Amino acid sequence: MLKIDNLHAGVEGNEILNGINLEVNAGEVHAIMGPNGSGKSTLAAVIAGKEEFEVTEGTVILDGEDLEDSAPEERAHKGIFMSFQYPVEIPGVTVTNFMRTAINESRKARGLEEMPANQMLKLIREKSELLEIDRKFLSRSLNEGFSGGEKKRNEIFQMAMLEPKLAILDETDSGLDIDALRIVANGVNKLRSESNAVIVITHYQRLLEYIVPDYVHVLHEGKIVKSGTKELALELEEKGYDWIKNEAVV
Amino acid sequence: MAYTEEELKKELETKEYEYGFFTDIEADTLPKGLNEEIVIAISKKKEEPEWMTEWRLQAFRAWKEMIEPEWANIRYKKPDFQDISYYSAPNKKPKYNSLDEVDPELLETFKKLGISLDEQKKLAGVAVDIVMDSVSVATTFKKTLAEKGIIFCSISEAIKEHPELVKKYIGTVVPQKDNFYAALNSAVFSDGSFCYIPKGVRCPMELSTYFRINQAGTGQFERTLVIADEGSYVSYLEGCTAPSRDENQLHAAVVELIALDNAEIKYSTVQNWYPGDKEGQGGVFNFVTKRGLCEKNAKISWTQVETGSAITWKYPSCILKGDNSIGEFYSIAVTNNFQQADTGTKMVHLGKNTRSTIISKGISAGKSQNSYRGLVQVNSRAENARNFSQCDSLLMGNECGAHTFPYIEAKNKTAQIEHEATTSKIGEDQIFYCNQRGIDTEKAIALIVNGFSKEVLNKLPMEFAVEAQKLLEISLEGSVG
Ligand SMILES: Nc1ncnc2c1ncn2[C@@H]1O[C@H](COP(=O)(O)OP(=O)(O)O)[C@@H](O)[C@H]1O
Ligand SMILES: [Mg+2]
Numbered sequence: 001m002l003k004i005d006n007l008h009a010g011v012e013g014n015e016i017l018n019g020i021n022l023e024v025n026a027g028e029v030h031a032i033m034g035p036n037g038s039g040k041s042t043l044a045a046v047i048a049g050k051e052e053f054e055v056t057e058g059t060v061i062l063d064g065e066d067l068e069d070s071a072p073e074e075r076a077h078k079g080i081f082m083s084f085q086y087p088v089e090i091p092g093v094t095v096t097n098f099m100r101t102a103i104n105e106s107r108k109a110r111g112l113e114e115m116p117a118n119q120m121l122k123l124i125r126e127k128s129e130l131l132e133i134d135r136k137f138l139s140r141s142l143n144e145g146f147s148g149g150e151k152k153r154n155e156i157f158q159m160a161m162l163e164p165k166l167a168i169l170d171e172t173d174s175g176l177d178i179d180a181l182r183i184v185a186n187g188v189n190k191l192r193s194e195s196n197a198v199i200v201i202t203h204y205q206r207l208l209e210y211i212v213p214d215y216v217h218v219l220h221e222g223k224i225v226k227s228g229t230k231e232l233a234l235e236l237e238e239k240g241y242d243w244i245k246n247e248a249v250v
Numbered sequence: 251m252a253y254t255e256e257e258l259k260k261e262l263e264t265k266e267y268e269y270g271f272f273t274d275i276e277a278d279t280l281p282k283g284l285n286e287e288i289v290i291a292i293s294k295k296k297e298e299p300e301w302m303t304e305w306r307l308q309a310f311r312a313w314k315e316m317i318e319p320e321w322a323n324i325r326y327k328k329p330d331f332q333d334i335s336y337y338s339a340p341n342k343k344p345k346y347n348s349l350d351e352v353d354p355e356l357l358e359t360f361k362k363l364g365i366s367l368d369e370q371k372k373l374a375g376v377a378v379d380i381v382m383d384s385v386s387v388a389t390t391f392k393k394t395l396a397e398k399g400i401i402f403c404s405i406s407e408a409i410k411e412h413p414e415l416v417k418k419y420i421g422t423v424v425p426q427k428d429n430f431y432a433a434l435n436s437a438v439f440s441d442g443s444f445c446y447i448p449k450g451v452r453c454p455m456e457l458s459t460y461f462r463i464n465q466a467g468t469g470q471f472e473r474t475l476v477i478a479d480e481g482s483y484v485s486y487l488e489g490c491t492a493p494s495r496d497e498n499q500l501h502a503a504v505v506e507l508i509a510l511d512n513a514e515i516k517y518s519t520v521q522n523w524y525p526g527d528k529e530g531q532g533g534v535f536n537f538v539t540k541r542g543l544c545e546k547n548a549k550i551s552w553t554q555v556e557t558g559s560a561i562t563w564k565y566p567s568c569i570l571k572g573d574n575s576i577g578e579f580y581s582i583a584v585t586n587n588f589q590q591a592d593t594g595t596k597m598v599h600l601g602k603n604t605r606s607t608i609i610s611k612g613i614s615a616g617k618s619q620n621s622y623r624g625l626v627q628v629n630s631r632a633e634n635a636r637n638f639s640q641c642d643s644l645l646m647g648n649e650c651g652a653h654t655f656p657y658i659e660a661k662n663k664t665a666q667i668e669h670e671a672t673t674s675k676i677g678e679d680q681i682f683y684c685n686q687r688g689i690d691t692e693k694a695i696a697l698i699v700n701g702f703s704k705e706v707l708n709k710l711p712m713e714f715a716v717e718a719q720k721l722l723e724i725s726l727e728g729s730v731g
Contacts, residue, residue, distance in 0.1 A: 048686050051682075072685035073689060073691075084683065087683070088679050089680075090680060091674075092702055092703070092704040093697055093701035098687070098697070101689055101697060102687035105689050105690070106688040141701065162688075
């Protein structure tokens with residue numbers, strides 16, 4: 001589904017990603033781990049098409065199509081979703097209104113009519129129940145005054161609403177207490193299917209107990225330095241990142 | 251001794267009235283320039299009674315002595331007041347024969363605003379061969395109002411048909427000498443609206459549809475007078491979301507509201523005059539004086555959405571004269587490209603327990619400048635006066651400016667005045683966040699701007715709010731990326 005080949009990207013001449021190779025097939029869950037500043041968020045943003053980052057080499061291919069010339073919203077229409085590490089506040093725009101706009105814009109791009117209001121309401125009800133979100137919450141301004149945990153849960157609510165083909169979750173677990181973590185993981189697991197894929201970016205092994213990955217990759221200084229199965233996450237937890245850093249040097 | 255031409259002209263300026271010299275000015279457009287002769291000619295053309303002519307002349311004499319104000323945070327080339335023609339008969343001849351001849355960009359905007367074909371024609375100045383539906387609508391409308399004793403007509407008509415009311419109230423809230431532009435308007439006002447709601451009557455409809463129909467072709471110097479008698483209520487909508495491509499550069503309107511004891515007036519405006527092109531050429535200069543007077547327990551709310559004009563100079567104000575009276579000001583001012591707006595309000599607390607609320611939302615894009623200027627004045631006798639002001643600015647890009655000038659003068663210790671101000675910027679991160687959810691940049695900006703303006707949009711009557719929302723989107727089109 002997603003094929004990243006020798007990807008180099010950076011900001012104003014500073015290379016942040018230097019030669020990423022990654023292949024994600026439908027039905028798989030990949031975890032990306034790595035120390036702070038290793039380029040995890042940058043990788044997510046580059047896949048989502050953030051123009052701030054310049055791709056200097058390599059390709060990102062989704063379902064056989066090079067994404068180079070696709071704007072971020074076009075990538076979203078193609079089914080890429082990213083849960084932000086730091087979700088942005090939009091004052092005065094309710095969660096419901098934001099979701100309604102997002103869904104209808106995607107439908108429009110696919111040549112569909114706007115979703116009828118009753119269907120929208122039903123969807124919202126269903127997904128907010130799945131993520132145990134209080135309905136009052138949906139009338140609040142997007143992310144404004146939300147706690148860290150509420151923001152993350154709201155990201156996953158949006159993911160559930162949009163039912164993306166490829167979901168990239170950037171440190172969705174940070175700021176979540178154990179109950180919230182379980183709820184969020186449950187939301188993600190509900191999305192998992194033969195035709196979808198998930199990339200989970202995390203620091204900790206904890207989340208991976210709930211969202212069990214098929215593969216684990218370790219990112220260091222803009223490169224994937226080690227790949228393995230879920231056991232790699234445990235090993236990392238035990239030995240710390242220094243182990244990888246040292247190994248990378250060798 | 252031989253008269254020089256100069257001396258003759260001087261004498262005419264002061265004596266023409268006695269001599270009835272003006273009568274030979276009969277053309278449909280008066281010559282350029284402004285003097286007493288012209289003022290008299292305007293009044294004469296409008297077949298006004300003598301007291302009105304005299305009233306205009308007083309204004310003109312005051313204006314001659316006044317200096318154009320320079321304190322506002324706007325920069326422009328001052329109009330040459332002697333190079334303007336102050337009267338032209340309503341133009342009955344259509345500008346175009348069909349919509350095909352109209353600027354396609356203008357039509358595109360009409361379409362986006364969802365304006366009907368008939369109305370598009372009317373607004374663009376296209377000949378309409380069938381009698382438009384709206385005319386009969388207006389007639390039924392007038393009948394309903396008449397049954398309740400409500401008077402709603404042009405100010406010219408009111409001067410003739412209801413002179414006692416006009417004479418009693420005109421200039422009581424905005425005196426002729428109030429300011430440079432108000433004096434100019436008082437001398438030369440072309441037309442405008444008049445509205446009187448009798449005691450205890452609740453006006454059963456928004457006074458809008460009718461006004462909108464009459465909107466096309468309103469003059470440069472509009473004069474509006476709204477009187478809500480004791481215990482009455484009216485909601486009045488002024489303006490039109492459709493872009494007005496008026497060739498007149500200078501607009502100086504005056505609006506006076508009078509809310510007698512226990513009355514309420516809600517006055518909503520959408521202003522969308524031609525703002526000039528993307529290089530800052532052309533565009534309307536809009537210098538408006540709007541003021542309302544509240545008697546006991548009365549309430550006046552001003553709600554405005556200002557998106558047009560090259561220059562906007564406008565401060566809808568409330569004089570809270572009666573005890574327990576309430577003044578409100580809700581404003582959205584959008585500036586883009588080279589537009590400049592200096593707008594805000596004045597709340598003058600004279601009575602006891604008077605309350606005022608100010609919510610101002612300024613949105614600046616392009617190279618524009620957007621200033622809020624507000625005065626909250628509490629008189630020494632105004633016990634327990636309260637004000638809450640909130641001024642929020644939203645910036646798009648790095649080349650525009652937002653400025654806030656709040657002035658407070660409290661002469662009574664019991665006054666409670668609160669002021670809050672914020673400035674924010676539409677960030678790339680906000681836009682990317684929306685993009686990532688499938689919302690393109692244009693739509694994202696509309697969403698963010700609507701969210702920002704929501705408190706004010708919510709104050710507009712429903713159908714007007716929807717139009718205003720679309721208008722905000724259109725005004726900011728192409729302002730980012
Ligand atoms: N917009 C940016 N401009 C300059 N440097 C950036 C920018 N974004 C990220 N970086 C740098 O790139 C590196 C990787 O950052 P990031 O992708 O956020 O790492 P991670 O998510 O793994 O913690 C860091 O050194 C960071 O400072
Ligand atoms: Mg990160």
